[in-house]
Each structure stands twice: as C-alpha cells, then as structure tokens.
Amino acid sequence: MYKTSAYADKHIGFYILDLVLFALSYAIECDADIINMSWGSEQKDLYLYKYIKLAADSDIVCVAAAGNNHTPAPLYPAAYDDVIGVGALGRNTWKQADYSNYDANVDVMAPGTVFTTSINGYDISEGTSMAAPIVAGTIALYMSDHPRQEVDQIIERLR
Numbered sequence: 001m002y003k004t005s006a007y008a009d010k011h012i013g014f015y016i017l018d019l020v021l022f023a024l025s026y027a028i029e030c031d032a033d034i035i036n037m038s039w040g041s042e043q044k045d046l047y048l049y050k051y052i053k054l055a056a057d058s059d060i061v062c063v064a065a066a067g068n069n070h071t072p073a074p075l076y077p078a079a080y081d082d083v084i085g086v087g088a089l090g091r092n093t094w095k096q097a098d099y100s101n102y103d104a105n106v107d108v109m110a111p112g113t114v115f116t117t118s119i120n121g122y123d124i125s126e127g128t129s130m131a132a133p134i135v136a137g138t139i140a141l142y143m144s145d146h147p148r149q150e151v152d153q154i155i156e157r158l159r
Contacts, residue, residue: 017045024051028058033143036136037064037083038129040075049080056082059151061143063136065128072103078128079105084139084158086132088112100128107159110134 020039027035028051035055055062066085067075078085078101087106090097091113100112110131116123135158142154 017048021047021051024048024055028055028060031058032060034061034063034136034139036133037062037077038132040065040067040078042073042075044076048077052077052080052082061136061139061151061155063132063139065132066105067101068099068127068129069101070099071101072105073101075101075105084108084135084155086110086128086135088126088128088131091126097126099126100131108135110138 024035052062062077062080062083064078064080064083064085065075066078066087068088069075075085077083084107085105087102087109088097088100089095089109089111096102096109097112100106100109111134112128112131113124113126114130114134116125139154139158142157143149146154
C-alpha cells in the first residue's frame with residue numbers, strides 16, 4: 001500500500017492540479033492497484049483526464065467521490081468513464097443521502113457516514129468522500145480474494 005496525498009483547500013474551492021497529477025503519476029509508477037480520489041471539481045481538465053486514462057490503461061482501478069451538492073451535474077474525476085463514481089447512502093438507511101450527487105456521476109453507492117478519530121476523541125464525518133474509500137477498500141478485498149480477475153471484469157461487476 002502506498003499513500004500519497006494532494007491537498008485540496010476547501011475554503012478556496014479548488015484542487016491544486018500539479019500536486020494531483022504528481023500523486024497520480026506516483027501511483028502509476030508504483031504500480032498501484034487502486035487509486036481513491038475523495039475530491040472533485042466541476043471543471044473538466046484535459047491533463048487530469050490523461051493521467052486517469054493512463055492509470056486505467058495501466059490496470060489501476062480509479063475510484064472517486066461523486067460530490068455532495070445533491071445534483072445530477074457532473075463532478076470530475078467521478079464523471080469520467082474510466083472512474084468508478086461513488087455516491088453516498090444516508091445515515092442508517094439504504095437510500096441515497098440527501099446531500100449525495102446522483103445520475104451519471106454515480107456508479108455505486110456506499111455508506112456516507114463514518115466514525116473517525118479526532119483530536120478530541122471521536123467524530124462523525126459525512127459525504128461521498130467518506131463513501132469512496134469504503135468502495136476502494138471493498139475492491140481491494142475482492143482483488144486479494146480473486147487475484148487473477150481482470151480489472152475490467154471487477155469494474156463491470158460493480159457497475
């Protein structure tokens with residue numbers, strides 16, 4: 001397992017593209033199996049798409065949060081074809097969370113409410129950014145149990 005991060009400043013509302021591209025290229029170079037992207041932008045970006053396409057062509061499963069604006073509008077990278085877009089289920093229900101984006105962004109739903117540790121002990125976090133790593137982890141477990149299965153087959157099983 002490799003951990004790489006590209007910090008997104010939620011107060012400014014954009015992600016720093018060069019750091020994201022560096023993180024993606026590092027994951028590709030390390031031959032990662034799965035990339036989780038718990039961030040998004042309403043803007044398509046050619047460079048981001050090329051790196052995600054390169055990851056997918058390298059048999060890396062790309063997973064991304066679909067967004068928390070309760071809209072069908074595309075959020076990238078979740079809306080790219082080579083990415084599994086993850087929506088959120090509401091707390092204590094199997095229904096879509098009130099905040100979760102939907103439609104073409106979403107290939108699969110997962111719990112959007114998680115208990116996390118914080119400086120003061122424990123906390124509750126909600127959002128598609130919490131749901132996406134649950135899907136990435138589920139895929140990792142599946143891949144460890146089915147090591148010979150092609151990445152395309154794994155993705156199709158989810159969709």
